Amino acid sequence: MEFLNPSSGVKPVGHYSTAVLLPNGFLFLSGQISIDNEGTIVGGTIREQTKIILSNIKNVLNELSYDVTDIFKVVVYIRDISKFGEFNEVYREFFGEHKPVRTTVEVSNLPKGALIEIEVSAFKG
Secondary structure: OEEEOOOOOOOOOOOOOOEEEOOOOEEEEOOEOOEOOOOOEOOOOHHHHHHHHHHHHHHHHHHOOOOHHHEEEEEEEEOOHHHHHHHHHHHHHHHOOOOOEEEEEEOOOOHHHOOEEEEEEEEOO
């Protein structure tokens, strides 16, 4: 098992790794929020934050030789479920025909006041 902080990812805001890679090809990414490497939230809307997070996830996957189509599960934490439609449009555009299983829950708050946090699990056999 490898605990990783890929250079293409955003620095974690706490004591954790960005990713864990298991020898059998499973890859688990920690929840990602829309921050820069100084830990400042970027993007003022749910759409902007979702685009930034998904782009960061894609960059980390690519650095580790994974692709978006290797994602099999997504967990989404959203502060305002009434913004689900806006999030889902960006999400649909990002994933296209690929439809990993997904759980979406509304939460009262997120680190740094983020509007959304997304974590993914991927497999490459």
